[in-house]
Amino acid sequence: MLLGVNIDHIAVLREARKINDPNPLDALGICKLAGADQITIHLREDRRHIHDNDAITIIKHSSLPVNLECSINPEIIDIVCKLKPARATLVPENRNEVTTEGGLDVKGNFEKLQKAIDKLHANEIEVSLFIDPKNEIIELSSQLEVEWIELHTGTFANVYAMLYTNLSQTHHTIKELELSKVELKSKLEKSIKEIESSSKFAKKLNLKIAAGHGLNYQNVILISKIPEIIELNIGQSIIARSVFIGLEKAIVDMKELIKND
Ligand code: PXP
Secondary structure, three states, X not given: OEEEEEOHHHHHHHHHHOOOOXXXXXXXXXXXHHOOOEEEEEOOOOOOOOOHHHHHHHHHHOOOXXXXXXXXXXXXXXXXXXXXXXXXXXXXXXXXXXXXXXXXXXXXXXXXXXXXXXXXXXXXXXXXXXXXXXXXXXXXXXXOOOOEEEEEOHHHHHHXXXXXXXXXXXXXXXXXXOOOHHHHHHXXXXXXXXXXXXXXXXHHOOOEEEEXXXXXXXXXXXXXXXXXEEEEEEOHHHXXXXXXXXXXXXXXXXXXXXXXX
16 A cells, blocks of 8 residues: 655645745755655645645655645646656645635536646646545546545545544534434445445446545555555644654554554
């Protein structure tokens, strides 16, 4: 299982003071040393954490491949084409969200996605689509001839948190809060089955499968056992743990949990 470490949250901390410390660039060597396989960053339209200069220097200096998450806004796509990361992961973006809240609307944005993907491919950048684990969306993604899909594990992570910690990872609705343990368990099983069956479906279509969002040191075990998923992209939980035990150890611990032997 490959691990992409999302280092945006280092920039989130920096932006809390609007100074230049901590610098996400300084994480590169530690991520490599700890066994990370990829660096993931999100260049948001509002530049709320990663700035253009971060993306430029991280892509220039990283010895690990960089996976740049971005929206399908043509201006952003043009910037990404110039930056030339190894991979671009296209994600939906909404200025009011705290974090990426759902998968791409592939059907509603099919033409726009095609244009963005063509430009990225013309610049030798491989493309991943961040999507909900649904077969019809995977089928459309395959028609767009992307190399990767990244399955959104947010629903799974949210139900897991409500069931086992009584804490929701995202903003739960009152309706969800009223669910009993039995109902939450069946919701959790359903969300895992959805991820499993859509991974199988995607593999048949020759897509490479990543997963991410809301994965942590508890829930990751269930996702890492799905054989078709070959990469996990994890940010919040690794950076949160690194505050207490250091980034290197936080990555080593996660790698240990997700290795499939
Ligand atoms: N994958 C994608 C496409 C994301 O947008 C994010 C959030 O930035 C992640 C993975 C990582 O999510 P988390 O920070 O919850 O681990």
